[in-house]
Amino acid sequence: MTEQAVEALAATTTADGHVPTRHTLAAKGLRLSYEKKEIVHGIDLELPPGKVTMIVGPNGCGKSTTLRGLARLLDPSGGQVLLDGKDISTIPNREVATVLGILPQHPVAPDGITVTDLVSRGRYPHQGWFRKWNAEDDEAVAQALTVTNTAELSTRAVGSLSGGQRQRVWIAMALAQRTDLLLLDEPTTFLDLANQVELLDLLTDLNRRSGTTIAIVLHDLNLACRYADHLVCMKAGDIVAEGTPKEIVTAGIISEVFGMRCDVLVDPVSDTPLILPIGRHHTTNSGSTS
């Protein structure tokens, strides 16, 4: 992230002279089902306002489903999702979209669409049938392009970009939406390690500079431990543990959640838990050291 980009981000909070109000998002007894099969069995979850929450768990544990439920993309089969304490299903869809942004796992870019066009779509919830595109929209798009380092791609077709560039463009679209809450479903999938770290840095910048509450479903446990303020471990549709990574990540809990033996060390880079999986092969000693 460049100097200008950081300044541009900082400008969101200071330019209009107020700190954004912290909106809250929570699940109460939330049950989610596809067809008749229940995937998430009545969870309670509060996203700590102004923090980065990471949701981790094995494949099929319901973490993506939970995120879709929180983003009202999936109607609950029981319980509620509360936005600012109000049942989200009672709030008009477009109104929700001015407060809550979601980047789904597999977003689709229409053929031939340019980066600027795609990022501009993020302004949709702020437009009405009668409110025309205005200078604030231009400014939001320009800022989103700047902070995601996609400005130089602005006239390119989205289809012609690399995976890392494309993902930054989608993040830019979500940023152009200017919401206080931002949910992302596995945003680092298909990215190489350098791009993964860069993306998580970008989101952390956003969180620190604008106070955006962020929730991310992430596959990579170690990156989740490093970047999360609040970690949620899910297994088979229930929350098994939540708290700061340092508090909750132990070899025991990881073994329980993932069904995998492991060691947990302290990450020398970030002073956060570092999980070392132990498989059946390539181990120098037979047992766990912890």
Next chain:
Amino acid sequence: MTAAAFDVSSIARTRARGRVRQVSVVGGLSLGVVVVFALSLVVGAAVISLPDVLSTLAGQGSRNTNYVILELRLPRALAALMVGVAFGLSGAVFQNLLRNPLASPDVIGISTGASAAAVLGIVGFGLTGIAISGLALGGALATAMAMYAIAWRNGVSGYRLILVGIGLSALLLSVISYFMTSAQVTNAQDALIWISGSLSDRNWNQVVPLLISLVVLVPVTLVLGRVLGMLGLGDDTARGLGVPVARVRLGLIIAAVALAGVATAATGPVAFVALLAGPIGRSLAKDGSPALLPSALVGALIVLVADFVAQHTPFLPNLPVGVLTGAIGAPYLLWQLARTNSGGQGG
């Protein structure tokens, strides 16, 4: 990483460039439509000069020009224009909604359903006029619902819907053929209208109901179409951005089915106009948008040009317009099928 701080005005410039392109595409196509429309009023068995055509339209024609222009050429040209717009729009909406260039109402049986209902009305119950329009509309809606019900399996995938539609289309075509034979329709021209579409002998009886329907349907479709571009981002993204996805989709499907239905009622299912207009419109617009207005104009242009050529082809008098559009559209359909399959989506 060398990112420049981004100039806000360049966003405005990019948007302005896009608008200029949109306006020039729509302007150019409109001009083409106007020219061919005028040509089809001027040229015929006897050429009537443009000033004479205009004065006739203004109500100051001779008895001869009044008859030729107002009773023969104008209704036919208007029918061509409006049917083109209706099929073009309908095709573009379906192709965008189902994200598949094959998903146009003439390929997936919507137009055939309208045809079958119209034939049933004419041959079976001896109906005429607005009743036929209503029946064709009902036939299109019923076909769409049947298709949806058959293709439904925990949601509807675009490809299954298209395959079911092609099957239904074949079934309905055989229904049409049955009515034709059992009713002893001796005039092959009449029969052909309901199989491939024709503009010959179209008069105000077909044009007026079509005009009334389009005055309602076209604005509704274009307004809903502004949101259609958002659906192109995928359901989850669109919903996340505040688009009422289910409602918009239902509204657009009904509008597109109705457009295909009323157009079919007027002239029969003019082959492949709906299939061709969308891709051409989108490739002219070139901005990743659904390009509904360009597609509608392309549809009008295709039908007007095809009918002009069909009317004035030497040695082949009364060539139905649908035969001509079919001759252009069928190779495109084959090419599209082959291309889709080589892309591995044909399963």
